[in-house]
Amino acid sequence: MSLCLATAGVVKSLAVASFMLTWTHSVEKIEWQEDWRVTPHGLEVVEARVKGSGAGMEPPPDALLKDGWFHWKPQLPSLPEVALGNSGLAGEWRLCIDGKCQELSAILGRPVGVSVTTMSVCKPDQTAKALDAKTLLARGDDFNIKGEFERAIADYDAALKVEPASAEALNGRGMAWRAKGDRRRALSDFDAALKLKPDFAAARANRRSLFSEIERLGAQMPLKGKDVGK
Numbered sequence: 656m657s658l659c660l661a662t663a664g665v666v667k668s669l670a671v672a673s674f675m676l677t678w679t680h681s682v683e684k685i686e687w688q689e690d691w692r693v694t695p696h697g698l699e700v701v702e703a704r705v706k707g708s709g710a711g712m713e714p715p716p717d718a719l720l721k722d723g724w725f726h727w728k729p730q731l732p733s734l735p736e737v738a739l740g741n742s743g744l745a746g747e748w749r750l751c752i753d754g755k756c757q758e759l760s761a762i763l764g765r766p767v768g769v770s771v772t773t774m775s776v777c778k779p780d781q782t783a784k785a786l787d788a789k790t791l792l793a794r795g796d797d798f799n800i801k802g803e804f805e806r807a808i809a810d811y812d813a814a815l816k817v818e819p820a821s822a823e824a825l826n827g828r829g830m831a832w833r834a835k836g837d838r839r840r841a842l843s844d845f846d847a848a849l850k851l852k853p854d855f856a857a858a859r860a861n862r863r864s865l866f867s868e869i870e871r872l873g874a875q876m877p878l879k880g881k882d883v884g885k
Contacts (some may be wrong), residue, residue, distance in 0.1 A: 656693045659777040660750075660763060662770045665820045667763050668777050673701075675751040676739075676774075689729075693776055697733035702726060736775040741767065748772070765820035765851050788817040788824075795827050804831040822852035826861060833865060841865060 658669045677688045690701040704724045705714050714725035739748050739759070747758040747767060760767045795810035811828035814821055829844030845862035848855055 656695065657777040658693050658698075659775050660759065660772055661775070662759075662763060662767055662772040665763050665765060665818065669750075669752070669762075671752055675756075677749045677751060677756065679746055688724075694733060695776070697735045697776055698737055698774060699733050700729050700731055703729050736773050739772045739774065741769050741771070763820065764818075764822055788814050788821065791817065792821065792824050792827065795824065795831075799827055799831055799834075802834070804834050807831040820851055822848040822855050822858065825851070826855065826858040829858070829861060833861075838865060838869065 656672060658671050658674065660667045660669070671693060673690065673692050675688055675690050677686060679686050686706045688704040690703075692699045692701055704726050705718075706724050715727050718725040718727040720726075741747065747760060749756045749758050750762060751757075758767075759772050763772070791810045791814035795807045795814060798804070798807035798810060808828055808831045811824045811831065814824040815828075818824070825844045825848035829841045829848065832838075832844060833841035842862070842865060845858050845865065848858040849862065852858070
């Protein structure tokens with residue numbers, strides 16, 4: 656089974672059987688955690704925990720206090736979908752797998768902001784869609800290494816149709832455009848990759864290298880049939 660996260664047209668498939676969802680209350684600043692299972696019947700919450708208590712964060716009467724956390728099992732049926740809203744006042748939802756926690760923006764590869772993210776058990780077509788994007792990206796990278804830049808660009812284009820917010824595909828395509836001598840398109844792809852993923856070191860290094868090349872050749876160097884700035 657796989658967990659699917661979806662927001663604003665982006666779908667991310669995670670091959671996990673269980674995970675922890677955690678967030679911080681916007682008023683009380685108290686952390687809340689929930690353990691979930693991915694099952695054929697839907698998403699099942701196993702346990703909930705809250706560190707302390709406060710308005711809107713009261714544990715139920717049967718909760719047990721252990722090491723500063725109230726523990727209890729929510730009495731909920733299996734859910735086909737869980738909607739995660741975001742007020743923008745207390746940071747993002749965080750998903751933890753095998754002890755490693757990430758904000759949803761990092762997992763999805765784009766800023767989530769106040770958009771609603773839905774969690775669900777992946778349908779077969781969603782899983783295939785996510786795997787196809789990974790396969791296309793890997794194949795594009797391979798073509799880039801081999802110097803087959805037209806084929807690399809075609810695979811990156813296809814990967815971006817499946818996953819429009821793939822900073823990795825944009826960076827790879829930018830490298831291919833640069834190798835073909837199309838600096839304008841290369842610069843556009845590096846900029847787009849960094850807009851989606853500001854801490855993307857490879858894209859930042861590629862953009863810096865391209866600018867150094869432009870500076871060495873002169874401010875009026877044609878990027879591709881046109882001068883810089885036109």
